[in-house]
Amino acid sequence: MRNGGRGRWIVVEKAATHNLRDVCVEIPKEALTVFTGVSGSGKSSLALDTVAAEAQRLVNDSYPSFVRNRLPHTAQPDVQRIDGLTFTVLIDQRRFTGNARSTVATATDIAPLLRLVFSRVGEPSAGYSPAYSFNDPSGMCPDCEGLGVVQDVDLDALLDLDRTIDEGPVRFPAFRPGTYRWKRFAYSGLFDRSKPLRDYTEQEMRDFLFADQMKLPDPDPRFPKTAKFDGVVTRLRDVYIRNPPRSKSRETEEAMHRVITTQTCPLCKGARLSQAALASLIGGRSIADWMALSVDRLHDLLADLRDPRVAPALSEARRRLEALRSVGLGYLTLDRVSSTLSGGEAQRVKIIRYLGSPLSSVTYVFDEPSSGLHPHDVRRLTELLLRLRDAANTVLVVEHHPQVIALADHIIDLGPAAGRQGGQILFEGTSAELLRTDTPTARALREPLAPRATIRPDHGHVMIRNARAHNLRGFDVAVPLRRLTVVTGVAGSGKSSLVTCELPEQHRDFVVVGQDPLQGGGRSTPLSQLGLAEQVRRIFAAESGLAPAWYSFNSKGACPVCRGRGFITTELAFLDDVFTPCDVCEGSRFNPQALATRVNGATIADVLDSPPATLVELFADHADIVARLGWMERVGLGYLTVGQPMDTMSGGEKQRLLLAKHLGEVGGGRDQRIILDEPTTGLHGTDVDRLLTLFDELVDDGATLVVVEHDLRVVAHADHVIDIGPGAGDAGGRVVFQGTPADLAVDRDSFTGQALAQAFHLSPV
Structure with missing residues (x-):
């Protein structure tokens, strides 16, 4: 360890996370360090998955078990020793979740400030701050429940009135003849199964569509004895509108788009708020009007607003709006749903939480913050990174952009190539020193444009x-x-x-x-995404005489112990889950019968553990496989194995x-x-x-x-x-x-x- 010890350096010894090859490195504190290297060289593995992950894991371990069990669980990185870690904030490019109730205003904590202002100054007042929130019952529009839109079932798209119950009159997969839902109205005893819907009486149609927990007078014996009857529309509203399933088949999703309509709420006109909140004005504008302004325009509006009753709230709102402008997001409106932001926009929204923070000696880790930024905007980003560093913090940045690299106090360049050919430290030093080397990064930076x-x-x-x-x-x-x-x-x-x-x-x-x-998540792979998985299984099936399902880790070929995951998860109640490689399949995910078959000397597990170039040779006699894997190589993904789980790939790799x-x-x-x-x-x-x-x-x-x-x-x-x-x-x-x-x-x-x-x-x- 250098002189000054852990007070001056983050020391990493023998890091082997993902493709890192026992990397040893010393990262200076209170400096801007940029991790560079070709795509897949190990930059993120070192900065995010080793340094940041271990710091966050250790911080979480300091909490009582009750709290720790409710925090995100971070796997322990493969590293022999890390020293000198500080409290670490990881600001990555993961988009915000698909929650329609989260907006730019709520994600930046500007919304509570504006609600406070209106509750004190708005005329006529709608009440306390919650009365101005579309996420609170006292403030949300009663018709759309604060969503701004109302959804309902399009009966013309849903029903075929010329069909009988036995013929399947409901155009939705869950109500096909023979399904669980179909049996409910088929065996209810309420309807003539041989009569077209067009001939139903008004009462029969009302019951068929809108019955709600109806007690049946004379159901078929096959109807569940303790169950009550719901109409088709009632059931669709409950299951697919109010509580939509998190996972659904493509057919169900297409059916939902076809039969469920979405319209702007006629009561609040999309503003989400109650009429009382919308009637409360400051300078002729409601809080919904403020939210609909761009950050730039609202900042200018608040600059002229002075009221001693809400001066602290206005001051903090102006500071946060200025922070959004400083990271190039002045064009956003505060009512923009956060899940519609790009990865780069989401990352910059997260950044502003830390601008002006009184905390120091914090380590901030950024994952390609210049992504999605025009060169004109990158200048603002670099100013932000330097501001964080100058507040006595350590800033670690995974980055390719020349403007960011040029400003670094310290550069760690990894390579020389991607995947298994990467994971080594090629250079450590300043940007000027890097340019005098012959690493791929140095050559790219020197190349004239x-x-x-x-x-x-x-x-x-x-x-x-x-x-x-x-x-x-x-x-x-x-x-x-x-x-x-x-x-x-x-x-x-x-x-x-x-x-x-x-x-x-x-x-x-x-x-x-x-x-x-x-x-697709952890059980989907590049091979399956390219449409080649089934073809490869058929090749193995032809070799063995077994069914193709034996060569899928999602089906008959799965290891019976880990069930095709390749690892065992041990739940330790209030402690973090422990993930260990499966001892039975040794991480291959397949059972012995599947692994017994070889094609040109390779098992199905060998195939999934291979890059495209290797498989092109292995399946040289299969033109379609060779052609599709060739495209994977040509788009720059030749360093990936074809069995890598999709949930471990970056957004750029997926694209x-x-x-x-x-x-x-x-x-x-x-x-x-x-x-x-x-x-x-x-x-x-x-x-x-x-x-x-x-x-x-x-x-x-x-x-x-x-x-x-x-x-x-x-x-x-x-x-x-x-x-x-x-x-x-x-x-x-x-x-x-x-x-x-x-x-x-x-x-x-x-x-x-x-x-x-x-x-x-x-x-x-």
């Missing part, structure tokens, strides 16, 4: 007409065909609204490969896997029209170059690519750039520039142009 030399020829275009989604101002814009078009602009300018809303809506042949999470899945299904780029929403999320510069090579191959093969992106490497490589802005929210929504990257770099009215000019080392005009 230049605009595309040759623009592809004109092959026509499609028009987006009268674009008005969200903040767009009703403009027309041309999108070239068989070219690489990049759509840029500051965060919140309207890029995604134009490309992922308007373009596919007006031109249905464009397919969006966005940031929506792939379905590239989705792209590989799409290309595998359509067989390549010919005549494809693909929209990509920030595909470089989480990518190192060398990985971005690899992705651009793939883009070139697809476009040269006849594809049209439209990419929403901030990365200047991608912008410089485009045939055509559409810049939206100039600002965010109300200050954006217009076309600032259309043309080539070279022309954009000399357009000083565009923030993107200014950033490109700096990257191209052009003199100011």
Whole structure:
């Protein structure tokens, strides 16, 4: 240990979490340390899954067992020793949960301050603070219960009036003939099962649809003896509207979209609040009006509001609004549902909780905070990181962005490659020292950026007409065909609204490969997402004569002890759960009978533990498998094993896997029209170059690519750039520039142009 000991350094000895190879490193305290390296090199494994995870685990262990059992459980990282840890805050890019009652105002704790202001100053007063909350019975709209929308069942979509009960008149999976729900009204004794619904009397139809816990006078003996009867609509409202299931099949989800309507609440007009709360005004505006303003506009409004009765609350509200502006979120409205924020926006909302905190000697760990940020906004981010550091805190950042790397006090570069070829420390030192090395990060930082030399020829275009989604101002814009078009602009300018809303809506042949999470958790893998799992099982089944289900760890092939999970969970009541590798299957997840079969010398467990390149050789005689795994390699995911659980993959990895899945299904780029929403999320510069090579191959093969992106490497490589802005929210929504990257770099009215000019080392005009 260096002189100064644990007071100056966080010391990590022999960390082996995930792909780390017994890493030993010393991280300086009260400094900004950036962890760099190619995607999958082990940056997050070291900073997040080792340092942050162990710090949080130790803090949780300090609480009484009663409290500890109610805190998130963090697994102990694979490390021999960590010393010098302090209280640690992890600010990652996980989106907020899908709770419709959480908004930007509630997530930032601005809502309670504004409620307090209105309860003291609003005229006429609606009462105490809860009377202004849509999450409290005293303040919520009684019709929509504070949700702003009302949902109900569309009877025309739900019922086929020409069918009898035996024929299945309800167009919903849970009410098909033979199902549990169908048996309830079939055996109720209330209805003639051979009579079409159209011929029901008014009372029969009322009972069929709206009966609520009706005691049956003469039910069929097959009807449960102690049960009461609910109508179809009553049951749908209870099970699928008031308490929707957390997990549901795709068929059920599609049926819900078809038969359940959602409308703005006619009473509160979507404001969520009671009439008394909406009638209480300050300066002619209600609290709902305040929430509907952008952060920038509300900040300006409160700047002119002075009232000694609520001065402390106003002061703190202004401080928090200023914090939102400082991280580039001034365009958000406070009533925006938090689950609709992107990962980058969610991370920045979390950050503001700690700005101005009186705590010091805290370790803040950030996971790629520049994700989703325009270069113009990254400057604000770096100022924020430096403010946290200068308040006597330790700031650890996993990052690829050159602007953030350049400001680091200390850099830890991992590699040399991804996955099993990574996990080693390549460099420690300053950014200037890093540039003199030959690591992949240093080479990427030194590589000069230049605009595309040759623009592809004109092959026509499609028009987006009268674009008005969200903040767009009703403009027309041309999108070239068989070219690489990049759509840029500051965060919140309207890029995604134009490309992922308007373009596919007006031109249905464009397919969006966005940031929506792939379905599947710990039991879903890249192999299953690519549609290859069943094909591989059939190959093993043909070799053994067993059914394909024997080669699935979710079916007959599962290890009987761990049930196909690969590990055993030991619950210790008030202590943390303990996860240990399964001794029977040794983590393979399969039972002995499944593992007894070999194809070209490999078991099914060997297949799942292999990267795509290995399987291309193993299944060389199967063209479809080779082709689809080849796309996984080409999108830059060759370092993953095909059996890696989906819940361990980053958002950027999932998006590239989705792209590989799409290309595998359509067989390549010919005549494809693909929209990509920030595909470089989480990518190192060398990985971005690899992705651009793939883009070139697809476009040269006849594809049209439209990419929403901030990365200047991608912008410089485009045939055509559409810049939206100039600002965010109300200050954006217009076309600032259309043309080539070279022309954009000399357009000083565009923030993107200014950033490109700096990257191209052009003199100011």
